[in-house]
Amino acid sequence: MKNKLLPIIAVVVVVALVTMKSWIYVVEEGKQVVVTQFGRPVVAVEDAGLHFKTPFVQEVNVLEQRLLPWDGAPESMQTRDKKRIDIDVWARWHIVDPTTFFVKVRTERGGQKILDDLVDSAVRDVVARHRLIDVVRKSNEKLVYEIDVLERGDGEQVEGNGRDDVEKEILAGVDLTEYGMELVRVRIKRVNYVASVRQTVYERMMSERLRIARLYDSEALEEQNRILGQTQKELDQIEGEMEQQSAEIRGEADAKVIQLTAEAYGKSPEFYEFLRRLEVLKTTASRDTRLILSTESDLFGLLNKAEQK
Amino acid sequence: MSPPDRFGAGGSPFDFDDERRAQAVRAVRLALAGIVILLLVILSFTMFYRIEASDEGVVLRFGKVINTVPPGLHWKLPWPIDSVYDVPVQRIQTMEFGFETVQPGRVSVYAKQNPGDLEVAEMLTGDLNLGHVEWIVQYRVKDPVEFLFEVGGSESESWMSKYSNEVNPSVPDTIQDVSESVMRKLVGDASIDYVLTIGRDQIAKEAEELIQEELDNFKAGVDIVTVKLQTTSPPTEAVQDAFQEVNRARQKKERVVNEAEGERNSKIPAARGAKDKAIAESEGYQNRVILTTNGKINAFLAQLAEYEKAPDITRKRLYLEAMEEVLSQVGNKTIIDDSVRGVLPLLNLNSGSAKNLGEGVQP
Numbered sequence: 001m002k003n004k005l006l007p008i009i010a011v012v013v014v015v016a017l018v019t020m021k022s023w024i025y026v027v028e029e030g031k032q033v034v035v036t037q038f039g040r041p042v043v044a045v046e047d048a049g050l051h052f053k054t055p056f057v058q059e060v061n062v063l064e065q066r067l068l069p070w071d072g073a074p075e076s077m078q079t080r081d082k083k084r085i086d087i088d089v090w091a092r093w094h095i096v097d098p099t100t101f102f103v104k105v106r107t108e109r110g111g112q113k114i115l116d117d118l119v120d121s122a123v124r125d126v127v128a129r130h131r132l133i134d135v136v137r138k139s140n141e142k143l144v145y146e147i148d149v150l151e152r153g154d155g156e157q158v159e160g161n162g163r164d165d166v167e168k169e170i171l172a173g174v175d176l177t178e179y180g181m182e183l184v185r186v187r188i189k190r191v192n193y194v195a196s197v198r199q200t201v202y203e204r205m206m207s208e209r210l211r212i213a214r215l216y217d218s219e220a221l222e223e224q225n226r227i228l229g230q231t232q233k234e235l236d237q238i239e240g241e242m243e244q245q246s247a248e249i250r251g252e253a254d255a256k257v258i259q260l261t262a263e264a265y266g267k268s269p270e271f272y273e274f275l276r277r278l279e280v281l282k283t284t285a286s287r288d289t290r291l292i293l294s295t296e297s298d299l300f301g302l303l304n305k306a307e308q309k
Numbered sequence: 310m311s312p313p314d315r316f317g318a319g320g321s322p323f324d325f326d327d328e329r330r331a332q333a334v335r336a337v338r339l340a341l342a343g344i345v346i347l348l349l350v351i352l353s354f355t356m357f358y359r360i361e362a363s364d365e366g367v368v369l370r371f372g373k374v375i376n377t378v379p380p381g382l383h384w385k386l387p388w389p390i391d392s393v394y395d396v397p398v399q400r401i402q403t404m405e406f407g408f409e410t411v412q413p414g415r416v417s418v419y420a421k422q423n424p425g426d427l428e429v430a431e432m433l434t435g436d437l438n439l440g441h442v443e444w445i446v447q448y449r450v451k452d453p454v455e456f457l458f459e460v461g462g463s464e465s466e467s468w469m470s471k472y473s474n475e476v477n478p479s480v481p482d483t484i485q486d487v488s489e490s491v492m493r494k495l496v497g498d499a500s501i502d503y504v505l506t507i508g509r510d511q512i513a514k515e516a517e518e519l520i521q522e523e524l525d526n527f528k529a530g531v532d533i534v535t536v537k538l539q540t541t542s543p544p545t546e547a548v549q550d551a552f553q554e555v556n557r558a559r560q561k562k563e564r565v566v567n568e569a570e571g572e573r574n575s576k577i578p579a580a581r582g583a584k585d586k587a588i589a590e591s592e593g594y595q596n597r598v599i600l601t602t603n604g605k606i607n608a609f610l611a612q613l614a615e616y617e618k619a620p621d622i623t624r625k626r627l628y629l630e631a632m633e634e635v636l637s638q639v640g641n642k643t644i645i646d647d648s649v650r651g652v653l654p655l656l657n658l659n660s661g662s663a664k665n666l667g668e669g670v671q672p
Contacts, residue, residue, distance in 0.1 A: 028372035030458035066461030216558035242584035246591035253595035
């Protein structure tokens with residue numbers, strides 16, 4: 001009995017091992033599987049692990065369960081305010097209904113192709129509805145500048161949440177349910193002016209900066225003149241005070257002298273006069289003086305005259 | 310089970326004499342033993358594995374995650390039952406945006422800026438200017454299972470990805486996309502000045518948060534370690550020169566103002582000093598003249614007091630003494646008799662002296 005059964009078991013095992021691939025399959029983490037029977041989907045398996053199928057008649061088709069990328073090519077388009085921009089968006093999507101996806105799209109690459117068509121047109125639609133500022137900015141927060149001259153009180157106001165809204169509108173504008181796909185996120189990767197406009201932007205930036213440079217130059221002169229003018233004013237004030245005060249002090253001194261001398265000499269004006277005359281006589285005469293004395297007005301005559309007084 | 314079966318199956322067709330048959334059986338057994346040992350050796354190679362110190366291992370059984378293991382030597386069931394992914398969880402990876410380090414080192418070598426990098430770096434600011442922003446993002450795997458199995462799509466085109474040496478190149482590709490859109494969004498909501506100077510740190514900080522948030526939504530299993538802005542500059546050299554011109558003008562303004570202040574500082578104290586000097590001199594003058602006057606007055610009063618005691622003789626004495634002094638000083642004396650008149654015209658050689666004489670004589 002035992003001897004008869006052993007070979008049969010052995011044969012079964014060998015056959016099972018050899019044909020293992022046709023009735024066992026593995027779903028790896030992050031993948032999902034659509035089992036088809038003669039090309040018709042029978043079951044979708046999303047759980048990772050070991051699974052069984054009917055050998056030979058059923059086929060296993062592996063699909064991604066993970067988040068999948070999509071990166072559009074940069075496209076040139078026009079905003080509502082007629083600005084031509086290059087815009088580059090990316091998206092992330094995944095396969096939510098593997099059976100539908102397998103029937104209608106089949107491959108990841110097919111999914112990318114669908115996104116190429118749908119996202120691109122959604123981006124065009126949404127961008128055409130918004131102004132450039134709404135695509136670029138995400139809030140109305142005040143722009144901060146290092147140079148306060150540049151601060152603009154009220155620039156263009158952003159509608160709603162600007163870029164965040166644009167991205168949401170693009171996302172909402174793409175419906176992938178019929179393909180068994182779901183768009184998880186659309187983001188604007190790059191926005192820029194088209195190449196031909198960039199040069200004029202550079203020029204505008206340059207002229208703006210040069211304007212500020214000139215402003216600084218003239219402010220420098222303004223400040224310099226103000227300081228120097230103020231300096232001159234203070235100098236004049238100081239020097240004026242100086243002259244005033246010294247004149248006052250000197251005048252006071254001279255007045256005092258006048259007062260004192262008048263008081264003192266007033267006691268005997270003629271004696272003062274006499275002394276002063278003698279003084280003048282002394283100081284007038286010098287070595288080079290030629291003195292001519294008349295006999296009539298000689299020392300005696302003068303003495304007599306003095307005597308008479 | 311299978312090797313003995315095969316031996317049994319293979320053994321039966323032989324039909325030799327007993328000895329040869331036994332020999333053949335021994336040889337086959339030997340060969341089989343060898344095959345089994347060889348199989349076991351090969352199997353053991355697929356059963357033992359080592360996880361590097363900076364890594365974490367993710368063990369899958371029939372494709373399903375059953376375990377994560379720390380660094381060290383481990384064993385598993387042989388292929389195709391168990392498989393292991395080695396995920397570098399400690400290693401910090403750096404991604405560069407807008408520039409490329411060709412050869413890192415003490416003096417790193419950077420690639421010449423190619424059009425692709427310029428495209429990455431050039432972005433619109435909130436005031437619709439253009440800026441050139443280069444930055445780096447550093448990340449680390451924080452959840453190896455999420456890292457491996459939540460974000461995909463790059464395998465099919467992994468030869469296109471810059472990160473094809475990664476365990477899951479889809480994740481860095483995603484980080485790249487997210488970083489670019491986040492950085493542009495932040496720069497797009499700031500002024501060019503904010504991007505170039507004052508706001509750099511703030512932008513990097515916010516970018517780190519936003520990138521992390523988006524990647525967490527995607528369950529990418531990574532931790533953004535840091536985001537740092539590198540070069541931020543105006544878009545072209547000509548524009549850069551214009552920005553430089555502003556700096557130059559600003560510095561010149563500061564210099565001119567400083568010089569003016571300097572001039573003011575050198576002049577005002579000097580003037581105040583001069584003022585104090587003049588006032589002190591005036592006060593000195595005041596003191597001096599009053600003292601001098603007092604001296605003279607006192608002298609006069611003293612003289613007067615004595616004079617009043619004997620006025621006549623004092624007068625005479627003073628006059629004579631003065632005359633004596635005068636006459637002794639004068640070098641040229643002429644005494645003329647009143648009757649001699651014709652001399653005067655001849656003397657008109659020095660009219661100045663004649664004048665002096667007249668004054669001196671008259672009193």
